Amino acid sequence: MSASTVAVIGGGVVGGGWVARLSLNGHAVRVHDPDPQAERKIGEICALARRAYAKLTLAPQPEPGAITFHPSIGAAVRGADWIVEAVPERLDLKRMVYASIEIENQGGIIASTTSGFRPSDLQDGLQNPERLIVAHPFVPVYLVPLVEVVAGEKTDPAAVETAKRFLSGLGMYPLHVKKEIDAFIADRFLEAVWREALWLIRDGYATTEEVDEAIRMGFGLRWAQMGLFEGYRIAGGEAGMRHFIAQFGPALQWPWTRLTDVPELDETLIELIAGQSDAQSGHLGIRELEAKRDDNLVAILQALKVNDWGAGRVLAAHEKRLFDLGAKPPPDDISQPVETLRLRVPPDWTDYNNHMNEARYLQAFADATDALMRLIGCDADYIAAGGSYFTVETHIRHLDEARAGEEIHATTQVLEGAGKKMRLFHRLWRGADLLATGEHMLIHVSLKTRAASAPGALVAEKLAEIAALHAGLPVPDGAGRAVGMGR
Amino acid sequence: MSASTVAVIGGGVVGGGWVARLSLNGHAVRVHDPDPQAERKIGEICALARRAYAKLTLAPQPEPGAITFHPSIGAAVRGADWIVEAVPERLDLKRMVYASIEIENQGGIIASTTSGFRPSDLQDGLQNPERLIVAHPFVPVYLVPLVEVVAGEKTDPAAVETAKRFLSGLGMYPLHVKKEIDAFIADRFLEAVWREALWLIRDGYATTEEVDEAIRMGFGLRWAQMGLFEGYRIAGGEAGMRHFIAQFGPALQWPWTRLTDVPELDETLIELIAGQSDAQSGHLGIRELEAKRDDNLVAILQALKVNDWGAGRVLAAHEKRLFDLGAKPPPDDISQPVETLRLRVPPDWTDYNNHMNEARYLQAFADATDALMRLIGCDADYIAAGGSYFTVETHIRHLDEARAGEEIHATTQVLEGAGKKMRLFHRLWRGADLLATGEHMLIHVSLKTRAASAPGALVAEKLAEIAALHAGLPVPDGAGRAVGMGR
Numbered sequence: 004m005s006a007s008t009v010a011v012i013g014g015g016v017v018g019g020g021w022v023a024r025l026s027l028n029g030h031a032v033r034v035h036d037p038d039p040q041a042e043r044k045i046g047e048i049c050a051l052a053r054r055a056y057a058k059l060t061l062a063p064q065p066e067p068g069a070i071t072f073h074p075s076i077g078a079a080v081r082g083a084d085w086i087v088e089a090v091p092e093r094l095d096l097k098r099m100v101y102a103s104i105e106i107e108n109q110g111g112i113i114a115s116t117t118s119g120f121r122p123s124d125l126q127d128g129l130q131n132p133e134r135l136i137v138a139h140p141f142v143p144v145y146l147v148p149l150v151e152v153v154a155g156e157k158t159d160p161a162a163v164e165t166a167k168r169f170l171s172g173l174g175m176y177p178l179h180v181k182k183e184i185d186a187f188i189a190d191r192f193l194e195a196v197w198r199e200a201l202w203l204i205r206d207g208y209a210t211t212e213e214v215d216e217a218i219r220m221g222f223g224l225r226w227a228q229m230g231l232f233e234g235y236r237i238a239g240g241e242a243g244m245r246h247f248i249a250q251f252g253p254a255l256q257w258p259w260t261r262l263t264d265v266p267e268l269d270e271t272l273i274e275l276i277a278g279q280s281d282a283q284s285g286h287l288g289i290r291e292l293e294a295k296r297d298d299n300l301v302a303i304l305q306a307l308k309v310n311d312w313g314a315g316r317v318l319a320a321h322e323k324r325l326f327d328l329g330a331k332p333p334p335d336d337i338s339q340p341v342e343t344l345r346l347r348v349p350p351d352w353t354d355y356n357n358h359m360n361e362a363r364y365l366q367a368f369a370d371a372t373d374a375l376m377r378l379i380g381c382d383a384d385y386i387a388a389g390g391s392y393f394t395v396e397t398h399i400r401h402l403d404e405a406r407a408g409e410e411i412h413a414t415t416q417v418l419e420g421a422g423k424k425m426r427l428f429h430r431l432w433r434g435a436d437l438l439a440t441g442e443h444m445l446i447h448v449s450l451k452t453r454a455a456s457a458p459g460a461l462v463a464e465k466l467a468e469i470a471a472l473h474a475g476l477p478v479p480d481g482a483g484r485a486v487g488m489g490r
Numbered sequence: 491m492s493a494s495t496v497a498v499i500g501g502g503v504v505g506g507g508w509v510a511r512l513s514l515n516g517h518a519v520r521v522h523d524p525d526p527q528a529e530r531k532i533g534e535i536c537a538l539a540r541r542a543y544a545k546l547t548l549a550p551q552p553e554p555g556a557i558t559f560h561p562s563i564g565a566a567v568r569g570a571d572w573i574v575e576a577v578p579e580r581l582d583l584k585r586m587v588y589a590s591i592e593i594e595n596q597g598g599i600i601a602s603t604t605s606g607f608r609p610s611d612l613q614d615g616l617q618n619p620e621r622l623i624v625a626h627p628f629v630p631v632y633l634v635p636l637v638e639v640v641a642g643e644k645t646d647p648a649a650v651e652t653a654k655r656f657l658s659g660l661g662m663y664p665l666h667v668k669k670e671i672d673a674f675i676a677d678r679f680l681e682a683v684w685r686e687a688l689w690l691i692r693d694g695y696a697t698t699e700e701v702d703e704a705i706r707m708g709f710g711l712r713w714a715q716m717g718l719f720e721g722y723r724i725a726g727g728e729a730g731m732r733h734f735i736a737q738f739g740p741a742l743q744w745p746w747t748r749l750t751d752v753p754e755l756d757e758t759l760i761e762l763i764a765g766q767s768d769a770q771s772g773h774l775g776i777r778e779l780e781a782k783r784d785d786n787l788v789a790i791l792q793a794l795k796v797n798d799w800g801a802g803r804v805l806a807a808h809e810k811r812l813f814d815l816g817a818k819p820p821p822d823d824i825s826q827p828v829e830t831l832r833l834r835v836p837p838d839w840t841d842y843n844n845h846m847n848e849a850r851y852l853q854a855f856a857d858a859t860d861a862l863m864r865l866i867g868c869d870a871d872y873i874a875a876g877g878s879y880f881t882v883e884t885h886i887r888h889l890d891e892a893r894a895g896e897e898i899h900a901t902t903q904v905l906e907g908a909g910k911k912m913r914l915f916h917r918l919w920r921g922a923d924l925l926a927t928g929e930h931m932l933i934h935v936s937l938k939t940r941a942a943s944a945p946g947a948l949v950a951e952k953l954a955e956i957a958a959l960h961a962g963l964p965v966p967d968g969a970g971r972a973v974g975m976g977r
Contacts, residue, residue, distance in 0.1 A: 016725060141708045142725045149708030176707040184695045188704040191690065195682040200718055203678065208671045215717025217675040219800045220663040221628045221636030223713035228786040230702025230710060231687055232763070233771050237779050238503060238629045244767040248760050273735050276719070280731040284720050292724050298797050299715040306789030312782060313706045361856045361881050366849035394848050397886040398973045404940070419974070426974055442973045453891070485972040486885045486929045487906070487913055 008033065009068075010083035010111070012076055012100055014041040016048075017116050018089030020144025022070060023052035025087075027145065028173045029065030034072050035079035042072055047290070052145035055297040057408060059146075059304065061346050062322040063329025076103035083108060085169060087138075089116040098128055105130050112162055112169075114138035118190050121183045122155030133159035136166050139187055140175070143293070146300045148176040148317045151187045174321035176314070204279065205272050212283040227303055228313050333378060338472040340430065343374035344413035348405050359405040365397065368429045368441035371413040375427060379465040381458070390459060392425055392445040400481050403438045405431075411438065418482060420470030423447045423455045428479045440481045495520065496555075497570035497598070499563055499587055501528040503535075504603050505576030507631025509557060510539035512574075514632065515660045516552030521559050522566035529559055534777070539632035542784040544895060546633075546791065548833050549809040550816025563590035570595060572656060574625075576603040585615060592617050599649055599656075601625035605677050608670045609642030620646035623653050626674055627662070630780070633787045635663035635804045638674045661808035663801070691766065692759050699770040714790055715800050820865060825959040827917065830861035831900035835892050846892040851918065852884065855928035858900040858916045866952040868945070877946060879912055879932040887968050890925045892918075898925065905969060907957030910934045910942050915966045927968045 007030055011022050014036035022045050026032045034045065049070070056064060073079035080086050086108065090100055097115065104113060113135045115125055126132035137153040150170050154163050163179065170177040180187050186194065203209040209217070225234045232244070239247030284292060307315025334341055344367055352363040376382070376392060385391075405411055411433050419426035429441040449456040458466070494517055498509050501523035509532050513519045521532065536557070543551060560566040567573050573595065577587055584602065591600060600622045602612055613619035624640040637657050641650045650666065657664040667674050673681065690696040696704070712721045719731070726734030771779060794802025795809075821828055831854055839850040863869070863879060872878075892898055898920050906913035916928040936943040944950070 141712075142721075147708055147711060149704065151704070176703065178700060178703050178707065180696070180700075182695050184690075188690060188696050188700065189708050191686050192683045192705065193709060195686045196679045196718060199678050199682045203671075203675060208669050209667070209675050211719035213665060213667075213675065215720050216663065216665050217636065217638070218679065218713050218717035219715055220665065220804070221634055221676050222680060223710065223715075223717060224634060224787055224790055224801060225628075225783070226705050226710035227714035227790060228706055228710075229783060230705035231683060232698035232767050233702050233779065234629075234783070236767050236771055237776060237783060244764045245760065248763065273732065276735065277731045280719050280723050284723055289724060292720065295797070295799060296712070296716060296721070296724060299794060299799055300711055302793030302797055303711055303714060303790050306793040307786060310782070310785050310789055312786055314711060317707070360853075361884075362849050362853035365852040365884075365886075366847075369848045393888070395888050396973045397848075397852075397884070397888075399852075399884040401880070401882050401884075444973050483972045483974070485970045485975070486883045486931050487970070488972070 007031075007084040008082050009085040009087065010034070010080040010108075011087040011089060012036075012079060012104070013087075013089035013091075013116075014038070014045045015089065016142055017140065017144060018087065019045040019048040020052075020142060021087045021089060021116070021140065023049045023145040024173055024175075025085075026068045026070050027052055027056055027064065029068050030085075031068040032070045033079045033081075033083060034070060035074070035076050036072075045070070048143075048145075051143070051290075051293055051297060054294070055143075055146055055301055057347055058298070058301045058349060060318070060322050060325070061349065062325035064325060065328070076100060077107040080104050080108040080111065083111045086111045086113045087116060088113060092117060092119060094120060094124065097125060101125070101129055101135070110134070112136065112166055114166065116140060119186045121185060122153050122158060123183060124155075126155045126157045129157075132157035134162050136162060137187070138166060138170065138177075139190075141189070143297060143300070146297060146304070148174065148314050149189065150175045150177050151180050151189060152177045153180045153183060153187060155183065172324070174317065176317045201272065201276075204276055210283070211276060211279040215283070228307060337378075337469050340414035340416040340428075340473070340476070341375065341378065341469075342412055343371035343378075343415040343429070344411075344431075346411065348407050348409050348411060353407045359407075361401075364399055364401065364431065364439050364441070367411070367413060367431055368397070368399070368443065369394070371415055371429045371431075371441075372427060372443060372445070375415045375417075379469065380462045385459065385462065386450070389450045390456070390462075391448060391450055392458075393448050394443055394445050396444040398442040398481075398484065398486070400440045400484075401438075402440070403433070403436055405433055405438050409433050416476060416479060417466070417470045417473045418442070418478075420466040423457060425466060428482050430479070440479065442482055442484075494518075494571040495569050496572040496574065497521070497567040497595075498574040498576060499523075499566060499591070500574075500576035500578075500603075501525065501532045502576065503629055504627065504631060505574065506532040506535040507539075507629060508574045508576060508603070508627065510536045510632040511660055511662075512572075513555045513557050514539055514543055514551065516555050517572075518555040519557045520566045520568075520570060521557060522561070522563050523559075532557070535630075535632075538630070538777075538780055538784060541781070542630075542633055542788055544834060545785070545788045545836060547805070547809050547812070548836065549812035551812060552815070563587060564594035567591050567595040567598065570598045573598045573600045574603060575600060579604060579606060581607060581611065584612060588612070588616055588622070597621070599623065599653055601653065603627060606673045608672060609640050609645060610670060611642075613642045613644045616644075619644035621649050623649060624674070625653060625657060625664075626677075628676070630784060630787070633784060633791070635661065635801050636676065637662045637664050638667050638676060639664045640667045640670060640674060642670065658807075659811070661804065663804045688759065688763075691763055697770070698763060698766040702770070715794060824865075824956050825962075827901035827903040827915075827960070827963070828862065828865065828956075829899055830858035830865075830902040830916070831898075831918075833898065835894050835896050835898060840894045846894075848888075851886055851888065851926050851928070854898070854900060854918055855884070855886070855916045855930065856881070858902055858918075858928075859914060859930060859932070862902045862904075862914060866956065867949045872946065872949065873937070876937045877943070877949070878935060878937055879945075880935050881930050881932050883931040885929040885968075885971065885973070887927045887971075888925075889927070890920070890923055892920055892925050896920050903963060903966060904953070904957045904960045905929070905965075907953040910944060912953060915969050917966070927966065929969055929971075 009025050009030045010033045011018050012035050022032050115137050122137045126135050139151040141147040141149050167177040200214050235247045236244045304318050307313050308318045414430050416428045418428050423446050425445040427443045431439040446455050447458040496512050496517045497520045498505050499522050509519050602624050609624045613622050626638040628634040628636050654664040687701050722734045723731045791805050794800050795805045901917050903915045905915050910933050912932040914930045918926045933942050934945040
């Protein structure tokens with residue numbers, strides 16, 4: 004299932020999030036939702052997702068799959084390889100949906116988003132129960148990597164493996180819950196905390212805001228990267244996990260752990276919570292809160308990626324796949340300036356005015372230089388073997404401004420390429436508008452001695468070939484120029 | 491209490507973390523711990539903290555306070571304004587410590603790190619109970635902002651306010667828990683999740699690793715930024731909090747929420763957990779895990795700071811205070827090139843070889859340009875009023891390499907400063923070694939029209955004054971030079 008046809012039944016917060024993740028990963032999505040507002044709501048979720056993905060990664064993304072809306076379940080699931088069931092948590096309703104699916108579709112995997120029902124219970128009464136699994140995602144579905152995958156008694160093990168591959172291909176982290184249990188793993192923790200929070204608020208020990216601060220200023224920062232046990236392993240100090248349990252285990256017997264029965268969620272408590280939540284977050288609309296949440300998720304995922312850790316590793320693997328899929332062959336025609344960079348300006352490359360920061364121009368040129376180096380064979384393997392080019396001199400002219408989200412690209416002309424020297428002239432473009440030029444002198448160095456050295460024969464040969472072809476091109480406007488020299 | 495004398499009784503993971511945070515924020519710390527290894531262990535925690543702070547912020551940090559070790563509680567607390575009690579969670583032991591404190595110190599605030607006892611219980615028997623509070627921090631104490639502040643019945647409200655100010659001054663987020671409750675707020679959640687995790691592991695539904703992945707790949711990413719309720723507010727969709735409760739509230743009545751009694755933490759379960767934890771994380775030593783955790787915390791805090799959100803706001807406020815405290819008056823002598831930048835190279839400014847990235851040189855020069863602009867009155871207010879200088883041309887020479895952690899500084903010479911033009915020559919230094927030079931042509935612009943315009947009279951005058959003084963300086967080597975032109 005690379006780019007396949009998928010169906011989503013139910014387009015609420017979870018179903019709509021699935022639509023966004025599926026479509027933006029290149030799958031055609033067929034949607035059924037009786038809500039007349041569904042198309043608008045899903046459109047808004049997709050807009051949020053596109054916004055987030057533009058910030059999340061520079062990797063080339065597939066052409067989004069078409070999203071179509073269908074008047075019935077049967078029409079929506081026709082020809083679908085993957086069918087998301089994302090209707091409300093009522094067993095009778097879900098079973099009715101499955102019955103409708105089975106009339107029109109016998110082969111696609113049915114992936115229920117249920118957060119509580121066991122797949123074996125969902126399979127009851129299906130003609131082809133072997134294709135039903137639970138794939139339980141977390142809001143916002145288009146950004147959070149976790150998806151719990153649970154098989155029922157009648158699920159075909161091959162369907163589980165197919166599902167895990169498919170979900171990984173969407174940039175997700177499928178956690179295979181190996182033994183059926185109500186509410187699986189993550190929601191049991193959410194429920195435990197929710198229960199405790201209800202007590203604290205009902206009895207006036209904390210407000211919703213204080214609960215949130217207690218989490219996000221504290222252990223939430225740890226949990227985003229390590230979860231529970233790995234963090235505790237450290238908190239145990241040099242003696243590790245056994246020591247931690249010995250030290251904190253007894254707390255389980257303390258009186259305050261007895262508060263384990265279920266608080267009654269009556270109108271008074273609901274009003275108390277909703278009122279406090281309004282006071283805490285009501286100054287921001289839901290769309291603003293969603294955008295803030297997404298910006299933070301993006302930033303945390305990117306931060307973890309830099310550190311090669313946790314959810315950041317999932318992002319890195321997904322990006323690698325996207326880069327591989329989107330990789331272009333080297334240009335056939337190297338007689339003209341070569342395209343060495345193409346990207347959308349990421350929001351964090353811009354200042355408060357939304358204009359690309361000064362230093363990011365040099366970053367773009369440095370990336371273009373790297374691409375030219377790869378083209379002449381000075382790639383990761385060559386560098387690992389001890390040779391590289393170092394920039395010794397740079398001249399940048401800023402001619403126009405670029406804004407977040409704009410697509411920019413660079414072309415590179417080789418001005419000199421002989422001996423240890425390589426002189427490049429980059430032009431940075433937005434479409435046909437020239438934004439900046441960069442002239443760079445690089446010297447080939449030995450990474451062992453950090454001193455100038457001759458490049459390898461193959462690199463020298465390829466560079467000389469391009470330099471000879473480019474020697475016939477006009478000298479670029481601005482090349483060989485000092486600051487303030489004018490044209 | 492700006493830079494004061496503080497004492498820490500008990501130097502384990504929590505006490506040692508307090509020592510690090512206090513010392514690195516400029517306070518002299520007097521420690522007592524009977525463990526003969528305490529000095530080594532605390533030294534290792536402080537090394538981790540120094541490492542983390544160097545990555546966390548570019549703000550100038552105060553000279554670390556001296557850490558001294560004392561053979562008795564009495565000797566340690568002498569003259570201390572702030573006394574951290576971080577001994578094991580036994581009421582009798584804590585009371586004995588307080589009695590020893592009271593013999594030698596009558597005025598300092600006693601801040602207990604207890605994670606469970608109510609302060610009113612701790613106050614029992616004290617001669618000066620009004621000065622005892624709970625200040626409950628979270629590991630690693632030197633990085634996690636949260637500290638729960640709880641007063642007992644006899645606590646002086648003024649002591650609570652003093653404590654909150656003092657803790658804020660350490661870059662922490664004091665959460666005032668207004669009503670006494672065992673285990674306060676955050677640990678009740680940790681305990682609820684711990685309990686649920688023990689069941690899941692004991693009954694074989696998940697391993698420690700699966701529990702951790704279920705958290706860090708999923709809701710942990712949300713909790714680091716929004717906590718529980720604000721996230722649920724969004725998950726409720728357009729209908730918000732009331733809808734969320736209506737939709738998910740009934741889950742409280744489901745059978746799987748009845749698992750609320752306390753699992754027996756017997757040897758079998760302890761071995762199961764410890765063995766799984768070894769399998770999951772045992773390939774990394776505790777120090778390696780700590781460093782990873784700290785790198786991730788730093789990256790998450792910085793990411794949230796960029797987004798002006800949650801714990802990132804606490805960091806930003808702390809940095810602002812550090813910058814204000816460390817701010818130097820404008821130089822008296824502006825007849826020589828002016829110091830416009832001084833920092834340690836942050837690790838994320840470097841490549842895999844630990845050398846400062848090409849684009850970061852331009853960032854350093856751009857920051858130096860900003861400092862020079864502030865010096866001539868082109869500051870935040872001036873820019874807000876609609877005027878600024880834009881860089882139109884840059885020439886950089888790379889002369890030497892800089893590595894992560896090295897202190898570098900920039901000096902700036904004004905080559906031209908009249909009319910709309912400002913031409914600057916920055917030199918980037920490591921001590922007396924010249925690393926790079928940057929020549930920059932800037933043009934004054936109106937931010938409304940984005941076109942060239944004359945600067946304000948005061949800015950023009952100040953710039954002209956410096957330009958006239960610098961006109962007598964030798965023309966820098968490398969100024970007015972084109973790429974490849976040579977000397």
